[in-house]
Amino acid sequence: MPVGRGANDVTETHQTHGSVAPGVTGAVGRSVVGSPAPSVTGAAPLPESRDIPQATVTRLATYLRVLGVLTERGTIIVSSEELAAASGVGSAKLRKDLSFLGPNGVRGVGYDVTRLRARIERALGLDRGHKVVLVGVGNLGQALAGYGGFGRRGFSMVGLFDSDPARVGAPVGDLTVRHVDELEQACAELEATIGVISTPDEAAQEVADRLVRAGLRCILSFSPTSLDVPDHVEMRRVDLAVEMQVLSFNSARNTESVPTAPRVRIGHSAVPSTAPRNGSVIAP
Ligand SMILES: NC(=O)c1ccc[n+]([C@@H]2O[C@H](COP(=O)([O-])OP(=O)(O)OC[C@H]3O[C@@H](n4cnc5c(N)ncnc54)[C@H](O)[C@@H]3O)[C@@H](O)[C@H]2O)c1
Structure with a gap:
């Protein structure tokens, strides 16, 4: 199953879905998270950026890159498992990371791609450019x-x-x-x-x-x-x-202990439970 769902793929019933679909390529508008939903600029207060651990900040940048690809593909909703697999992290870690941004997503439904992008951009100070x-x-x-x-x-x-x-x-x-x-x-x-x-x-x-x-x-x-x-x-x-030295070290350490990990690509089959942990696996 491709990662994320486009406007025509959102099948779960949720009271706010109807207001999400028109926002595929446009403004955030209302979100799947609930009503009333904050706008991009008038969103609920975020925690101070300095309260977010550095490792989480790095991963947020990765999620943002994946969400950008999803946006280009017209995806509106993405599950935490799908986003985690495409980002190369475990879904529990992803949920923990995103919890620093405040409430996001709906259990059993997923994340509103546009809204989540806006929240991460704001947390990373990218909304100002x-x-x-x-x-x-x-x-x-x-x-x-x-x-x-x-x-x-x-x-x-x-x-x-x-x-x-x-x-x-x-x-x-x-x-x-x-x-x-x-x-x-x-x-x-x-x-x-x-x-x-x-x-x-x-x-x-x-x-x-x-x-x-x-x-x-x-x-x-x-x-x-x-x-x-x-x-x-x-x-x-x-x-x-240094990055290549780390790769070399990890490769040497993992050679004997880890069988070939499946690659997960956006647009190809997502394998949430076996998502590789090292780096992003998003297709170029
Ligand atoms: N971090 C990495 O992964 C990575 C990868 C490749 C290169 N590098 C580093 O990037 C640096 C540049 O590599 P490069 O191959 O592009 O070198 P380069 O010689 O092709 O380019 C360096 C440029 O800096 C200019 N320059 C020199 N002194 C300057 C100064 N005081 N003020 C302004 N400009 C000045 C030079 O005129 C030249 O145009 C190297 O020091 C290298 O160690 C890092």
């Missing part, structure tokens, strides 16, 4: 700048900066590379909220300092180097080598 500047427009920087998927998920790339005169002035996607000396002023003009560092490691600290001086409070660094930033700045590092 983010403007991203990137420093270091080399191999990695150009790949990131050219990736169209960020925009669909609430992150718009607004500025590209580099110190190499040969790169400054070059078009990358819709943007033109600017000199890094313009960074501080440009961040204010562009109302940037996130800075991405994709320079060589030896330049990463200097660039982080510039981003902090520019007033940014969120920095994502692709440098494996540890960077110093003030307490009020949230810093995340992405290191694909």
